[in-house]
Amino acid sequence: MMLAFIILGALTLVGGVITISARNAVHAALGLVGTLLSVGGLFATMNASFLAATQVIVYAGAIMVLFLFVIMLLNANQPVTGRDPVPFVRELAGIGGTLLAGAFVVLAFTYKDPRPLTESAVALRDGTAGAVGETLLTRFLLPFEAVSVLLLVAIVGAVALVQRPVPQPDGVPDTEPAGVLSPETGLIFEAVTQEAVLKERGRA
Amino acid sequence: MPDWIIQLLITLLKGVGVALGLLTTFAYMTLIERRLLARMQIRLGPNRVGPMGLLQPLADAIKSIFKEDLTVTLADKLVYTLAPIIAIGCALTAFGGLPAGPAGSLFGADPWVYNLDAGLLALLAITSMGVYGIFLGGWASGSKYPILGGLRSSAQMISYELGMGLSVLGLLMLVGSTSFHAITNWQANSGWMIMFQLTAFVLFLISSFAETNRTPFDLPEAEQEIVAGYLTEYSAIKWALFQMAEYVNMITASTVMATLFFGGYRGPAFLEGLIPGIASWPFIWLFAKIAAFLFLFIWVRATLPRLRYDQLMRFGWKLLLPVALANTVLTAAIIAFSTGRVRVLLLVLLGVTGVALLIAFSDRMRVLWTAPTVRREDVNLTPARPAGGD
Numbered sequence: 001m002m003l004a005f006i007i008l009g010a011l012t013l014v015g016g017v018i019t020i021s022a023r024n025a026v027h028a029a030l031g032l033v034g035t036l037l038s039v040g041g042l043f044a045t046m047n048a049s050f051l052a053a054t055q056v057i058v059y060a061g062a063i064m065v066l067f068l069f070v071i072m073l074l075n076a077n078q079p080v081t082g083r084d085p086v087p088f089v090r091e092l093a094g095i096g097g098t099l100l101a102g103a104f105v106v107l108a109f110t111y112k113d114p115r116p117l118t119e120s121a122v123a124l125r126d127g128t129a130g131a132v133g134e135t136l137l138t139r140f141l142l143p144f145e146a147v148s149v150l151l152l153v154a155i156v157g158a159v160a161l162v163q164r165p166v167p168q169p170d171g172v173p174d175t176e177p178a179g180v181l182s183p184e185t186g187l188i189f190e191a192v193t194q195e196a197v198l199k200e201r202g203r204a
Numbered sequence: 205m206p207d208w209i210i211q212l213l214i215t216l217l218k219g220v221g222v223a224l225g226l227l228t229t230f231a232y233m234t235l236i237e238r239r240l241l242a243r244m245q246i247r248l249g250p251n252r253v254g255p256m257g258l259l260q261p262l263a264d265a266i267k268s269i270f271k272e273d274l275t276v277t278l279a280d281k282l283v284y285t286l287a288p289i290i291a292i293g294c295a296l297t298a299f300g301g302l303p304a305g306p307a308g309s310l311f312g313a314d315p316w317v318y319n320l321d322a323g324l325l326a327l328l329a330i331t332s333m334g335v336y337g338i339f340l341g342g343w344a345s346g347s348k349y350p351i352l353g354g355l356r357s358s359a360q361m362i363s364y365e366l367g368m369g370l371s372v373l374g375l376l377m378l379v380g381s382t383s384f385h386a387i388t389n390w391q392a393n394s395g396w397m398i399m400f401q402l403t404a405f406v407l408f409l410i411s412s413f414a415e416t417n418r419t420p421f422d423l424p425e426a427e428q429e430i431v432a433g434y435l436t437e438y439s440a441i442k443w444a445l446f447q448m449a450e451y452v453n454m455i456t457a458s459t460v461m462a463t464l465f466f467g468g469y470r471g472p473a474f475l476e477g478l479i480p481g482i483a484s485w486p487f488i489w490l491f492a493k494i495a496a497f498l499f500l501f502i503w504v505r506a507t508l509p510r511l512r513y514d515q516l517m518r519f520g521w522k523l524l525l526p527v528a529l530a531n532t533v534l535t536a537a538i539i540a541f542s543t544g545r546v547r548v549l550l551l552v553l554l555g556v557t558g559v560a561l562l563i564a565f566s567d568r569m570r571v572l573w574t575a576p577t578v579r580r581e582d583v584n585l586t587p588a589r590p591a592g593g594d
Contacts, residue, residue, distance in 0.1 A: 026283065026343060033336070040329075050382075053325035061332030062365070065339065065358055072343050072355060128321050129382055 004045045012038040025071045029064060036060040050129045218310075218317045223296050230451040231261035237502050244506040271440035278346030279437065287344055288438070288445035291337025295452035298330040302459050303384050305469045305486020315469075315486050323384040324376070327460065328369060331415065335361045337449060338417075342434035353433025356423055356513065361415060363520040368411035370528035371404045374535030375464060388468035398465040400548065402555025403531045405465045406562060407524060412457040414520070417450060418501055420508040423516060458497030459490065466493050515567055523565055531558055 015038060018031025036059045043052035136144050235250065235257060242249025251257040275284060300317030307314050320326045335358055342354015375397055376382055379390045391397055398405045414421040425433040435446055462468060471489040475482045483489075511519070531554070538550045563569060 024280070026280070026340075030283070030340075037333075049320055049322040050325065053322040053329045056329035057325070057332055057369075061329060061335070062362060065335055065362060068339060068343075069355065069358055072351060129325070129376075130380075 005042070008038045008041045008045065011035075012042070026068065029068050029071060032067075033060050033064045036064065050132050214313055215317060218313065219300060222300055222317055226296060226299060226452050226455060227448060229455060230448050231265060233451050233455075233498065234264070234447075235260050237505075240499070240502050241506050244503075265444075268441050268444035273440045273442065274437075276346055276437045280344040280346065283340050283344035285442070287337050287341035288442045288449070289337075290340065291334055291449035292445045292452070294330050294334035294337065295449040295456065298327050298334070299452065299456045299459065301327055301384065302456075302463055303388065303469060304490050306484050309484075309486040319385070320383070322382050324372065324382045324387075324460075324464075327456075328365075331453070331456070332365055334449065334453065337446070338434050341438065341446065345434070345437035347437055349430045349432075350434050350436045352430045353425065353436070356430075357417065357434060360417075360421065360423060360516060360520075363517065364411045364414035364421075364524070367407055367520060367524040367528050368415060370525065370532055371407035371411065372464065373528075373532045374404050375401050377532075377536055377539055384463055384468070387464060388470060391467045392470050392473075396465065396467050400551040400555070401465070401531075401535070402552070403527065403558025403562070404555075405461070406559050407528050407531070408461060408464070410524065412461065413501075413504065414516075416453045416457055416501075418454065419505040420511050421516060422510060423513055426510060454498065454501055455494060458494045458501070461497055462490060462493035519567065523562065527558055527562055 012035050015031045015033070015035030019028045019035065022028040022031060037056065040052045040055040040060065043049075043055055238260075239249040239251075239257065249257070250260045253259045253263045275281060301320060301323055303314075303316045303319070304310075305315040309315055338361075339354050339358045342350040342352075342357070345351070375387070378397075378400060379387050381387070387397070394400075413419075417423075417425065423433075425435060430436075435443060438446060467489075469484075469486060469490040471483040471485065473483050534554050535551070538547055538554065542550055
């Protein structure tokens with residue numbers, strides 16, 4: 001058990017390091033997939049099979065595929081060169097990282113089990129879906145629902161940010177929305193702006 | 205020798221056995237598929253290599269292994285090599301958790317490689333990782349058509365994974381466990397699951413076709429539009445590995461459908477009167493059910509044309525997902541509010557209604573009552589032929 005923990009822990013860290021150090025965004029995303037899978041493995045070694053499966057399905061399987069989807073769609077896999085828009089961003093990140101690491105160290109050395117291990121092991125019932133579901137939907141119902149509302153708000157916010165209403169000048173029919181993946185047709189439109197369309201029409 | 209080493213060796217042997225078995229099945233599956241397709245199209249199919257073409261898979265294998273392994277200059281070498289390995293690795297791993305017989309029936313050992321409480325969830329997790337193979341293969345090829353194929357396939361697989369996961373929720377509620385053994389045992393007591401969850405089975409079947417990229421959902425490799433999709437820049441053994449992954453996924457999907465809806469490794473109980481114990485013989489019943497489903501996969505390939513991309517997405521999101529959701533909610537309500545005979549009756553009714561709804565709202569039916577539409581750009585043109593629906 002200890003050996004599995006050491007190997008998976010090392011893999012988690014290696015994945016994390018790849019995520020922040022890789023120059024190619026796809027390689028970075030793959031590093032993150034490695035990290036998420038290793039965390040799933042850690043859950044599995046602790047007999048939390050439901051959590052492990054969910055971790056892999058949701059994070060490694062669905063969310064990371066969406067990440068990669070966007071990276072490939074926008075061809076954002078090349079490193080960004082040029083001046084940082086925020087000049088002291090590295091310093092800020094350094095300070096933030098140090099603070100977070102300090103918080104984790106404090107957490108690790110002052111952590112106490114909320115209840116005795118023997119008691120919680122019985123309550124977990126081998127980490128099956130039933131035990132997790134019961135806890136989530138009874139004792140932690142309010143935080144659980146709050147998180148889902150939060151996610152919904154985030155989705156609505158993202159949609160509201162992306163959908164800019166374009167004023168329609170007379171005589172120009174609705175063209176395809178600019179640079180989006182249309183879920184209806186699946187076509188990837190070039191980023192056609194209204195101005196470009198007008199210019200094109202004027203020339204023709 | 206300590207006990208755990210023996211256990212490890214047995215598990216390893218079973219793992220290797222399953223992998224070899226699956227790959228042999230893949231090899232002969234290609235031959236059977238080509239022969240069957242040929243028969244359905246009134247031609248002969250491969251019949252030159254060996255008697256009745258039986259050595260054709262061997263010839264194909266030798267060819268793929270010894271062919272030059274090309275790598276495109278613009279390819280991302282590491283990911284390009286990794287992609288087929290991920291695809292086949294996930295495909296082979298997923299199969300190991302499925303039981304092929306009762307405990308201890310494989311010469312004293314258990315006829316499965318690993319047994320997890322989260323059986324079905326673990327299988328869904330592993331197969332969801334298989335998307336990466338196709339997806340990364342398309343990207344790493346460094347060329348246009350493969351990346352289009354890869355993007356398409358990832359969108360398709362994510363969409364239908366949802367429908368697939370939702371469709372089995374009702375089943376899991378009925379059984380009360382995600383373990384394949386519990387599901388098989390429940391069916392041994394109550395009868396095949398397809399009677400209680402007909403809609404779920406139909407949804408699962410359709411999603412399986414989409415998840416394994418088989419006709420009519422084989423858009424990732426639609427050759428008229430994007431050459432061979434993610435496979436375009438692959439050749440030799442890497443190409444063969446992708447093919448293997450597709451067929452192994454098909455076998456896994458067949459096994460899962462047999463296990464979830466058709467009683468798993470158990471045979472029909474009425475035969476027990478003739479030969480006692482025949483219903484729990486390992487392997488044969490499961491293999492027969494797998495073969496039936498594989499035939500269905502081939503049959504559909506010979507029958508149905510490929511969907512258009514917008515049809516695929518519309519079907520997945522606007523029909524499959526809502527029906528799966530409704531099925532889940534109604535099944536939960538039936539389980540909560542009824543018992544005994546009434547519950548069975550209501551579940552059967554729900555299944556039949558769900559399938560009827562699916563057929564009634566499908567694109568094939570919609571054209572019967574939707575008037576043909578004309579695109580706005582075409583209004584000024586004289587119509588040469590009536591604009592059709594889908």
